[in-house]
Amino acid sequence: VEAALQEDVDCIGLSVHSGAHMTIFPRVRELLAERAAEGILLTGGGIIPDADAKALEDLGVGRLFGPGTPLAEVAEYIRGEVQARRASSGTGS
Numbered sequence: 001v002e003a004a005l006q007e008d009v010d011c012i013g014l015s016v017h018s019g020a021h022m023t024i025f026p027r028v029r030e031l032l033a034e035r036a037a038e039g040i041l042l043t044g045g046g047i048i049p050d051a052d053a054k055a056l057e058d059l060g061v062g063r064l065f066g067p068g069t070p071l072a073e074v075a076e077y078i079r080g081e082v083q084a085r086r087a088s089s090g091t092g093s
Contacts, residue, residue, distance in 0.1 A: 001031040004040060010082040014044035021048050025061050039089060041081050
């Protein structure tokens with residue numbers, strides 16, 4: 001989160017294949033909230049059960065992608081979501 005803030009990023013993407021998604025994603029959301037940076041999109045993927053994905057979505061995590069998702073699909077989602085967030089915050093493109 002600190003690096004994301006220093007680099008002024010629009011999105012943090014995490015790839016979690018260790019089974020720790022219910023620890024890592026909530027912790028990053030918490031750190032973003034502590035730094036008033038909830039506007040940064042948090043997304044990612046891994047092997048994440050549907051119930052866990054729903055719980056993470058409820059915490060404010062963006063769309064999560066499973067193994068084999070085409071990179072173009074991930075990029076399209078990130079571009080669209082970042083553009084929508086910029087438009088709603090009035091920061092332009």
